[in-house]
Amino acid sequence: MQLEHSFTVEAPPEQTWALLTDLKTVGGCFPGATVTEADDESFAGNVKVKLGPIAVTYDGKGRFVERDDGAHRAVIEGTGKGLRGLGNAGAKVTVQLAPDGSGTRADVLTELNITGKPAQFGRGVMQSVSDKLLGQFVSCVESKLAAGEAG
Amino acid sequence: MTVTEEPTAAVREVGKDRRRKEDQRLITGRTRWTDNMQLTGMLHLAMVRSPYAHARITNVDMSAAQQAPGVISVLCGRDLKDHQGELPCAWPITDDQKCMAHPAVAVDRVAFAGEVVAVVAARTAAQARDAAELVDVDYEELPAVVDLKKAAADEVLAHPELGTNVSATWVFDSAEAGSGGDVEDSIRDAEVLIEREYRQQRLIPSFMEPRSTVVDPTGEQFVMWTSTQVPHILRLMLALTLGVPESKVRVIAPDVGGGFGGKLQVTPEEIITFLMARQTGKPCKWTETRSESLLSAHHGRDQWQKLTLAARRDGTVTGLKVELLADMGAYLGLVTPGVPILGAFMFNSIYKFESYRFECRNIFTNKTWTDAYRGAGRPEATFAIERLMDELAAELGRDPLELREQNWIRHDEFPFSTVAGMEYDSGNYEAATERAKELFGYDELRAEQARRRESGDRVQLGLGISTFTEMCGLAPSRVLGALSYGAGGWEHASVRMLPSGKVEVITGSSAHGQGHETAWSQIVADQLGVPFDDVEVLHGDTQISPRGLDTYGSRSLVVGGQAVVMAAKKVIEKAKPLAAHVLEANVDDLEFSDGRFTVRGAGADQEGLGLAGLALRVFAAHDLPDGMEPSLDADATFDPVNFSFPHGTHLCAMEVDTETGETTMRSYVCVDDIGNVVNPLIVDGQVHGGLVQGIAQALWEEAVYDDQGTLVSGSFVDYTLPTSADTISFVTDRTVSPATSNDLGAKGVGEAGCIASTPAVVNAIVDAVRPMGVQDITMPCTPERVWRAIHGGGRGGATEESAMPHFEEDAPNQDNPGTEGGQL
Numbered sequence: 001m002q003l004e005h006s007f008t009v010e011a012p013p014e015q016t017w018a019l020l021t022d023l024k025t026v027g028g029c030f031p032g033a034t035v036t037e038a039d040d041e042s043f044a045g046n047v048k049v050k051l052g053p054i055a056v057t058y059d060g061k062g063r064f065v066e067r068d069d070g071a072h073r074a075v076i077e078g079t080g081k082g083l084r085g086l087g088n089a090g091a092k093v094t095v096q097l098a099p100d101g102s103g104t105r106a107d108v109l110t111e112l113n114i115t116g117k118p119a120q121f122g123r124g125v126m127q128s129v130s131d132k133l134l135g136q137f138v139s140c141v142e143s144k145l146a147a148g149e150a151g
Numbered sequence: 152m153t154v155t156e157e158p159t160a161a162v163r164e165v166g167k168d169r170r171r172k173e174d175q176r177l178i179t180g181r182t183r184w185t186d187n188m189q190l191t192g193m194l195h196l197a198m199v200r201s202p203y204a205h206a207r208i209t210n211v212d213m214s215a216a217q218q219a220p221g222v223i224s225v226l227c228g229r230d231l232k233d234h235q236g237e238l239p240c241a242w243p244i245t246d247d248q249k250c251m252a253h254p255a256v257a258v259d260r261v262a263f264a265g266e267v268v269a270v271v272a273a274r275t276a277a278q279a280r281d282a283a284e285l286v287d288v289d290y291e292e293l294p295a296v297v298d299l300k301k302a303a304a305d306e307v308l309a310h311p312e313l314g315t316n317v318s319a320t321w322v323f324d325s326a327e328a329g330s331g332g333d334v335e336d337s338i339r340d341a342e343v344l345i346e347r348e349y350r351q352q353r354l355i356p357s358f359m360e361p362r363s364t365v366v367d368p369t370g371e372q373f374v375m376w377t378s379t380q381v382p383h384i385l386r387l388m389l390a391l392t393l394g395v396p397e398s399k400v401r402v403i404a405p406d407v408g409g410g411f412g413g414k415l416q417v418t419p420e421e422i423i424t425f426l427m428a429r430q431t432g433k434p435c436k437w438t439e440t441r442s443e444s445l446l447s448a449h450h451g452r453d454q455w456q457k458l459t460l461a462a463r464r465d466g467t468v469t470g471l472k473v474e475l476l477a478d479m480g481a482y483l484g485l486v487t488p489g490v491p492i493l494g495a496f497m498f499n500s501i502y503k504f505e506s507y508r509f510e511c512r513n514i515f516t517n518k519t520w521t522d523a524y525r526g527a528g529r530p531e532a533t534f535a536i537e538r539l540m541d542e543l544a545a546e547l548g549r550d551p552l553e554l555r556e557q558n559w560i561r562h563d564e565f566p567f568s569t570v571a572g573m574e575y576d577s578g579n580y581e582a583a584t585e586r587a588k589e590l591f592g593y594d595e596l597r598a599e600q601a602r603r604r605e606s607g608d609r610v611q612l613g614l615g616i617s618t619f620t621e622m623c624g625l626a627p628s629r630v631l632g633a634l635s636y637g638a639g640g641w642e643h644a645s646v647r648m649l650p651s652g653k654v655e656v657i658t659g660s661s662a663h664g665q666g667h668e669t670a671w672s673q674i675v676a677d678q679l680g681v682p683f684d685d686v687e688v689l690h691g692d693t694q695i696s697p698r699g700l701d702t703y704g705s706r707s708l709v710v711g712g713q714a715v716v717m718a719a720k721k722v723i724e725k726a727k728p729l730a731a732h733v734l735e736a737n738v739d740d741l742e743f744s745d746g747r748f749t750v751r752g753a754g755a756d757q758e759g760l761g762l763a764g765l766a767l768r769v770f771a772a773h774d775l776p777d778g779m780e781p782s783l784d785a786d787a788t789f790d791p792v793n794f795s796f797p798h799g800t801h802l803c804a805m806e807v808d809t810e811t812g813e814t815t816m817r818s819y820v821c822v823d824d825i826g827n828v829v830n831p832l833i834v835d836g837q838v839h840g841g842l843v844q845g846i847a848q849a850l851w852e853e854a855v856y857d858d859q860g861t862l863v864s865g866s867f868v869d870y871t872l873p874t875s876a877d878t879i880s881f882v883t884d885r886t887v888s889p890a891t892s893n894d895l896g897a898k899g900v901g902e903a904g905c906i907a908s909t910p911a912v913v914n915a916i917v918d919a920v921r922p923m924g925v926q927d928i929t930m931p932c933t934p935e936r937v938w939r940a941i942h943g944g945g946r947g948g949a950t951e952e953s954a955m956p957h958f959e960e961d962a963p964n965q966d967n968p969g970t971e972g973g974q975l
Contacts, residue, residue: 115202
């Protein structure tokens with residue numbers, strides 16, 4: 001399934017890009033996520049998500065399959081294995097930044113593949129859950145930008 | 152009710168609405184289902200199932216599970232591959248049928264989500280389940296084919312090594328068979344052609360008792376208790392699959408809580424439980440959860456039907472061409488390939504066609520495999536033809552009942568050889584229809600429909616008709632042989648006369664809710680003239696009932712019941728020389744009626760001799776005629792020469808709210824001709840249950856997969872199984888034209904309601920909204936689909952997501968993902 005999100009932050013694209021590609025820092029902004037290792041190209045960690053009646057922890061890793069620092073475009077691929085036999089997940093996330101007044105607009109396209117119980121029970125709520133999670137992610141990113149943590 | 156039964160004796164049991172003998176133990180909790188079995192030292196199993204529809208298994212790490220509390224053994228496909236054999240398919244429909252080896256536990260590849268990849272045995276069921284979650288399986292995902300039509304195009308292969316998704320193509324052509332003309336001629340010469348494509352959605356049998364298996368390996372024989380419809384077939388298949396001598400296997404089907412075809416199977420879990428018991432040397436039990444049942448017990452239906460009906464402008468039908476795509480799912484189960492073929496002889500139904508062609512392509516997909524489900528092939532056929540007859544009537548502007556009558560086999564034309572090569576022995580479609588119209592108030596409802604149409608009422612009324620027939624009594628062994636089925640269709644029975652005068656009846660039929668104990672007792676009470684309560688019916692245990700072919704296909708009464716009748720008659724014949732000896736009469740002068748032997752011409756006041764007294768004399772054996780064996784017991788095996796053909800007229804009135812698409816059933820009347828009736832109460836139960844199951848296909852039930860092959864309607868929240876609260880009170884009645892294929896004159900009723908009701912309901916809904924340009928609505932006809940169809944959305948679209956919305960935002964009693972998800 002495909003999920004589409006857009007958000008804007010009050011920081012110029014360069015600064016936003018630097019934060020978003022600093023996986024260790026930005027990973028901490030994703031609700032329920034812990035990044036255990038990260039370098040310039042790849043990361044590993046886990047994320048706990050609650051989808052309707054199902055709470056699942058995915059243990060996984062990801063990497064940049066495309067990264068254009070000039071055009072502020074990146075494609076990240078991640079795979080996660082659901083703990084306790086709860087099925088696996090895979091995601092391909094495409095991020096594109098563009099100037100938006102004095103700030104930055106980010107368009108995020110997520111192609112999500114999930115299997116097992118989370119897919120069975122969670123499909124109906126996937127978009128709304130991801131909207132809520134992204135909302136929290138964005139406010140975290142904004143606070144970090146305001147605090148000048150990256151760039 | 153038109154009754155043409157033979158003159159009844161003073162007190163006949165057959166025909167009485169006896170309360171079921173088995174119900175007391177069932178409803179007071181005194182029975183033992185398989186899951187109630189507790190054996191000393193018993194282990195409990197839990198299955199690890201694939202979340203992927205198609206994937207290679209690259210590694211199975213069982214170490215964490217092996218160390219979990221209470222765990223005794225963990226096995227995966229690698230461990231079992233040399234012992235587990237292949238699950239059987241007993242029905243190769245063509246010589247070149249493509250079949251994929253079907254291991255109980257997947258070894259290196261899974262082909263549907265829900266396939267077993269490992270099994271855990273632990274001291275308790277909870278420990279087994281917890282440990283199963285710790286089995287760490289690595290998969291490499293492969294492309295999965297989920298959609299039936301895409302699968303038929305061979306773009307993605309469910310089993311790459313087969314090279315195609317087409318398992319087999321099976322054809323019946325009346326020109327080739329000599330039973331009719333060439334359908335292409337009829338189509339070419341047709342004055343009216345009706346071309347339609349219908350979808351038979353995938354359904355899940357949803358029996359009340361989940362499947363459960365216990366295997367005890369500690370005795371001389373392996374004893375398996377299992378929730379199955381087919382203990383005899385299962386025993387043979389266990390022996391053939393696992394290489395165990397058949398004589399070392401005993402299968403017991405205790406009280407079984409429903410099957411509907413869903414327990415007509417040799418399941419992976421039965422094999423696995425057997426193997427685990429053998430490996431550990433301890434009794435093992437597996438009982439599924441409802442989620443497991445919906446996910447991995449076999450599914451039913453799932454066809455695309457492309458139909459061409461040729462007719463003359465005067466309404467006479469001439470030819471019928473049927474092109475089916477049938478979804479096998481990932482594997483071929485016990486009778487999977489044959490299910491759509493059972494419909495091949497029923498598309499022509501009660502009508503007189505000049506020509507007929509049936510072509511079915513069986514297709515593999517990466518979904519749970521399909522197999523028998525109540526009606527098996529015949530509901531699909533009945534739906535198609537009954538929908539088409541309504542379409543033809545609409546095309547010609549004719550009353551659909553009158554058009555049917557113009558084309559059906561008249562009661563004076565029986566026996567009738569159909570264009571599909573069947574010989575219908577008896578029936579009276581006029582009588583059933585007449586009675587149904589009267590009970591329904593057909594003409595009044597048509598008048599109301601016209602008034603509502605004229606006034607533009609928001610709620611429109613539709614009348615749906617289904618004048619169905621089906622073939623029951625599976626099956627004449629010769630026919631099964633001609634269809635390449637791997638077994639016969641006979642049934643076995645024994646009658647044992649106990650010294651005390653009680654009677655034990657052993658039947659090879661294997662009841663799982665049908666009430667055989669009651670019906671068989673009624674039959675034997677009449678045959679032998681013994682009290683109903685003196686008859687004990689024993690079944691479902693291969694040690695007690697060694698021969699049998701079990702219960703499915705509305706076969707029990709017409710095949711198994713006839714075997715009981717024949718065995719009882721043999722008992723009387725065996726008793727006759729002794730009766731003559733005691734009465735000092737000539738055997739030829741003896742008469743047997745109402746349980747007593749009397750001497751012809753000896754007057755009405757003679758006492759005669761009862762069978763019970765004779766049984767005691769045989770037991771003592773002190774004074775038997777010379778050469779008489781000291782036993783009255785008798786066995787009989789009955790192999791029918793023909794199917795039986797119940798029929799009926801079902802009329803349904805549906806109200807459709809044209810603003811919301813909501814449908815409401817207003818009235819449902821069915822008049823069935825199922826031949827002579829043994830127990831009208833049991834018959835009513837079968838009809839009511841069948842109706843609801845068929846109505847559920849029309850309105851509510853659908854197994855929905857997402858594009859990755861995950862079953863999203865995998866719980867009763869999404870798989871909307873109706874309850875009695877969702878249905879109305881049905882009006883049922885019967886007409887009787889006895890079957891000629893058995894002494895009882897019975898035709899079978901187990902599947903009738905389920906076969907007939909689906910098209911009646913859909914016809915009614917389409918009839919209500921036809922003036923708005925609607926020709927068809929895809930099942931299940933949810934309010935959304937009906938609304939879309941009314942508003943120009945064709946047939947209402949496919950099911951994209953789960954059938955019913957849930958987890959609505961702001962609904963009470965639900966987690967708010969905004970806070971919960973973020974704080975975890």
